[in-house]
Amino acid sequence: MARKRFENFCCSTAQTLDQIGDWWSLLIVRDLFSGARSFTALADNLGVARNILTDRLKRLLEHGVIEKAPPRNEDERFAYRLTEKGRDLLPVMIALMQWGDKWVRGAGCEPLVVVDARDGKPVRPMRVRAWDDRELGLAEIRALPGPGADADAEGQAPLPAQA
Amino acid sequence: MARKRFENFCCSTAQTLDQIGDWWSLLIVRDLFSGARSFTALADNLGVARNILTDRLKRLLEHGVIEKAPPRNEDERFAYRLTEKGRDLLPVMIALMQWGDKWVRGAGCEPLVVVDARDGKPVRPMRVRAWDDRELGLAEIRALPGPGADADAEGQAPLPAQA
């Protein structure tokens, strides 16, 4: 059988991956965060085949992550732009980027530092926080089914401490 | 030509995706966060083919995201466990999960609420924060090449405000 789709997985993570988890979508989102707007700019930046880019843009449009906006200059016919849903991926992108900068940055690879535009200081590392702002580690959190959840779904084990 | 690898992309995001960005790896990590430990448990939970699981585990081991630990009971020969590098994916996982719960949760899908184990309150939504703890939006941040970065790489455009 071919690739398995995650649409029917009863898990936010899986569903999310089904919308933005493929190889190119997240990089497209990243480029949109970085200011790319036109089809050609994206194609050139990413080095992706045009038909693949078309497909990914279509999916992102369908999922409401991006939208088409009027062009800003004569060089482009219109501009791709992140929707609110897309902009809401900012924490994900920053968390990924910070993890990458910390753990996987390889030889000759630029560490991209995300800074506060006001003072130029780097943004804080992303942390999981409780309501009293205390930082929470893996051992201090649990995953519970929210309201309306299926009690005996397969996600029973609530994030136990690993150590 | 076949699939393009992201290893040579000069961008943390791309490099990160090369390590954990494929369809199954993140779900494996998620299951490890959730307490799964054995090969069979992972295979059953995810419904992934055994050879694929083997391959992903091997890659995650090579990248140092997971490690093998002694078994805890008679049913398992040893246990897979997240390393520090792997546990550091917690903000990414939480951010993804929260995004999914907010935007892509579909019909009959349980919203997984991550809570503080002390008081049972949900953890705060992941936010990008400045050093003074102010929340930063897309318009208020910039991406700069960090120390040792290649100035004229292709990632020049520093996150301009989209609106």
Place this chain on the structure above:
DNA sequence: CAGTATCCTCGCAGATACTG
């Protein structure tokens, strides 16, 4: 239990030419 080995299928993706 925890994999390995094999076979096979189809989806992802690259290249390129063409249209509006």
Place this chain on the structure above:
DNA sequence: CAGTATCTGCGAGGATACTG
């Protein structure tokens, strides 16, 4: 510029049987 259309193929991924 912004795609669409078509051809091609690698290899990811599934199924299953086998091993230690």
